[in-house]
Amino acid sequence: MQITVIKGTGRYLPHRCVTNQDMTRWMETTDEWIQQRTGIEQRYWVPEEGGVGVSDLGLEASRIAMARAGWKPEDLDMIIFATLSPDLFFPGSGCLLAHKLGLTTTPALDIRQQCTGFLYGLATADAYIRSGLAKRILLVGAEVHSTGLDISTRGRDVAVIFGDGAAAVCLEPMETDAKAGVLASCLHADGSLAESLMAYAPASRDNPRISEQMLREGKQYPVMDGRNIFKYAVRRLPEVTAEVLKKAGLPLSAVDLFIPHQANLRINQAFAKAMELPDEKVYHNIQRYGNTTAASIPLAFDEAIEKGVIGAGSTVMFLGLGAGVTWGAVLYRFPG
Numbered sequence: 001m002q003i004t005v006i007k008g009t010g011r012y013l014p015h016r017c018v019t020n021q022d023m024t025r026w027m028e029t030t031d032e033w034i035q036q037r038t039g040i041e042q043r044y045w046v047p048e049e050g051g052v053g054v055s056d057l058g059l060e061a062s063r064i065a066m067a068r069a070g071w072k073p074e075d076l077d078m079i080i081f082a083t084l085s086p087d088l089f090f091p092g093s094g095c096l097l098a099h100k101l102g103l104t105t106t107p108a109l110d111i112r113q114q115c116t117g118f119l120y121g122l123a124t125a126d127a128y129i130r131s132g133l134a135k136r137i138l139l140v141g142a143e144v145h146s147t148g149l150d151i152s153t154r155g156r157d158v159a160v161i162f163g164d165g166a167a168a169v170c171l172e173p174m175e176t177d178a179k180a181g182v183l184a185s186c187l188h189a190d191g192s193l194a195e196s197l198m199a200y201a202p203a204s205r206d207n208p209r210i211s212e213q214m215l216r217e218g219k220q221y222p223v224m225d226g227r228n229i230f231k232y233a234v235r236r237l238p239e240v241t242a243e244v245l246k247k248a249g250l251p252l253s254a255v256d257l258f259i260p261h262q263a264n265l266r267i268n269q270a271f272a273k274a275m276e277l278p279d280e281k282v283y284h285n286i287q288r289y290g291n292t293t294a295a296s297i298p299l300a301f302d303e304a305i306e307k308g309v310i311g312a313g314s315t316v317m318f319l320g321l322g323a324g325v326t327w328g329a330v331l332y333r334f335p336g
């Protein structure tokens with residue numbers, strides 16, 4: 001039987017550490033408010049003067065992941081790049097990353113699935129690999145939020161949450177009879193809630209897509225109905241957990257570590273409570289990085305491996321909910 005395994009992982013954070021205290025220079029907020037509502041203490045942002053795009057962060061993370069996998073760029077059959085903050089409106093950042101890796105013909109697919117971009121990417125890569133359409137896939141989740149946030153008091157509910165960063169995983173097939181690799185995936189979307197978390201412009205339904213008036217109104221910035229997203233996440237995450245376990249034919253107790261999207265510490269604590277999970281079974285690092293959207297799950301995964309929390313034989317569940325809204329879960333077991 002052919003399964004999909006993760007051969008190497010890597011992460012990269014820009015160097016500018018922005019603390020909650022730093023935020024108080026730009027907006028009316030407090031360290032206490034941010035920590036109490038979100039758990040976040042600091043995040044990393046690209047340099048204020050610009051010049052660093054999401055493919056640059058993705059490149060650094062990819063280099064680390066590929067070195068650990070023992071791959072060279074020319075070994076890649078495909079790049080999947082998950083981001084909601086592409087370097088350009090088009091073409092996709094996967095094309096830019098391929099070019100930065102020195103590749104000239106390798107297919108590159110961008111995924112615009114926001115916080116579940118990694119989950120959608122992993123399920124897609126697994127399907128390509130198991131069907132034999134591709135052998136070696138580089139999956140990247142990366143974001144540069146900081147250049148697109150309203151850091152005045154008007155945008156404070158959103159601006160304090162998001163961080164920049166990137167993480168990458170290398171995926172390849174393995175021939176085995178063992179129950180390992182990507183065990184099951186469940187993906188969902190409900191566009192009726194699109195306006196609960198969105199950035200309006202540039203908008204192809206408007207002509208022009210972006211105008212001075214839109215800029216004045218802040219239509220280029222993300223807006224969020226935080227309470228609605230919170231409620232929806234707390235309902236959908238337990239549901240999709242049960243669904244993916246059922247699909248894989250495994251009990252909840254078979255999962256060694258849950259790696260939820262790092263949207264808000266309180267959401268993930270509510271998930272743990274609803275599922276009656278002990279603290280050590282749910283991984284958190286939002287305190288240090290903020291919400292890095294498509295990068296958040298692979299970033300936490302890479303960190304958990306490095307810390308030795310998971311390794312050979314461990315079973316991990318990746319799960320999350322975000323803009324779209326989209327939500328999903330993927331179960332993965334390291335080969336023993």
Ligand SMILES: CC(C)(COP(=O)(O)OP(=O)(O)OC[C@H]1O[C@@H](n2cnc3c(N)ncnc32)[C@H](O)[C@@H]1OP(=O)(O)O)[C@@H](O)C(=O)NCCC(=O)NCCS
Nearest residue numbers: 028029030033037115156157160226227229230263264322
């Ligand atoms: C965003 C979130 C932290 C806001 O917390 P909340 O308890 O819902 O707070 P509210 O939005 O109701 O705002 C409460 C008050 O705090 C204020 N506030 C908002 N942001 C603030 C900030 N950064 N600092 C200080 N006060 C702030 C609001 O203006 C409001 O003031 P008011 O009562 O005088 O009107 C919370 O809703 C949340 O995390 N939701 C989930 C969001 C999420 O996960 N998004 C990512 C999905 S991928």
